[in-house]
Amino acid sequence: MNFQAALALGLPLGIGIAAIGSGIGLGLIGQGAMQAIGRQPEATAKIQLAMIIVAALAEALTIYAFVTMFLLSGKIQ
């Protein structure tokens, strides 16, 4: 197996693994926020703000994998 085949196999796999992690994290964040809003509907705006920030942090990890994939995919001819 040359390195191009390795890249072609590994890059989608890497992005998938990163997406699994981010997905779990986003699910937990969403769950926590929904529960908090359910308990305290009057604090919705504050909870949503914090939720969006943390969701952005969790989601960024997949985006890094995506950017890496984009940078390396040029090497596959």
Add this chain to the structure above:
Amino acid sequence: MGLEFLARVRRATFWVAAVAALMTATYATPLQALAVALGSGWSLVNLFLLERLIVALTGEQRGTRAALKPATRTLVGMLLLFAAGAFLLRRLPPAALMVGFFVPYAVLVLKALALLLLPSGLWRRLTRDPRLAALAMALAVAAVWLAFSPLRSRSETGSQPAAATTAAVAEPAAHAAHAAESGPEKFPNVITILHRAFPDAGWAEFLHHWEVIVFALLVALLLGLVARLASRNPKMIPEGLQNLVEALVEGLNDFITGILGQKHAARYVPFLGTLFIYIWAMNLFGLIPFMDSPTSNLNVTVALALTVFLYAQWIGLRGLGIVGYVDHLMGSPRNVTGWALVPLMLPIHVLGELAKPISLSCRLFGNIFGEDMLLVAFVSLGVTTLSFTHLPFGLPLQLPFLLLALLTSTLQALVFTVLSTIYFLLMLPHHDHEPGHEAEESLLEHSPI
């Protein structure tokens, strides 16, 4: 006028020389950039010494023993300076050095010209009407363009034969490199279509080369136009466009004030709100057919993130002072444990600061670029599913993802703004906490991202 004018010249020269050196480092070699910087530095010192000599010779204490001492010292300094200049001329590329030498004099001449021009009647007549001023500005730009065009075309024709021979030799390799560099294909936009229609026209090549910047400027222009239209004749009871824009601005103001607190908000809302509106407009711009999001290019997002980064550091330096800023970076040690942890905390904080612009820019770029790629993938899927019928259209499989793109465009602009706001908040002085903001702070205080 007088010495104060010289001080202004020095300040302007410093910035012009810094920009010129950076540009030389980018477009030429670092050695030439060093030569430009050192040359203008030499010239500045020369100017400063001349100023001191003249002050010593013509000042109030002229002819006395007290004035003799600074004068002799200045003369010795000038001799040393000329020795240094000879050394520089021998060691560095002389052409770049000469450019550097002339920077202060160019600034001096331009400033003197401006001083002559500004009070004149011609200038007042020109600037009274904005349309006339814009016309004069456009004429001046066109004149400069025309004046430089023979130079440019000569350099192009001069380099063409050499380029043609090398291209003939290295055609396959260059093609492969180009394919690797451009990556996957995006939707064609106006500029790529123009570039394909006029492959050898200079202006199409120019537009194609600066495509991202052209689109970013176009978005800025559109936003300026909308703002101008909305605020042209403001009414007490707003309607139409004014209503919409006011609602947006007010919402942003409330939102950012809620995070930063009443005290600091007024200062930073204009920057952060502009950031949101600009990024939002740029994200949505790619959804218009034949247009492209500037934010789907890493260069634009890095520029935006660097602006936020530098501004945040500046806020920290101004608000805390240099000592307070370093103290902040060391994790504010107040006891023995704190000081013992400094070797650990300092690198963590510095790396954390440096990671912020990287994560900001990569997040925005990745989201918008990924959104574009998703649309391209689904459009081509829709076309291939109907390709057996040989019809000139495909299934509109991308429609749900267009809605998703609307959502992510807004969300990413919001996330960029909120994170920038919080970076600012972390840099603001800490002692005047208002209740309710500790949550966001403790959330991000030690997060590496």
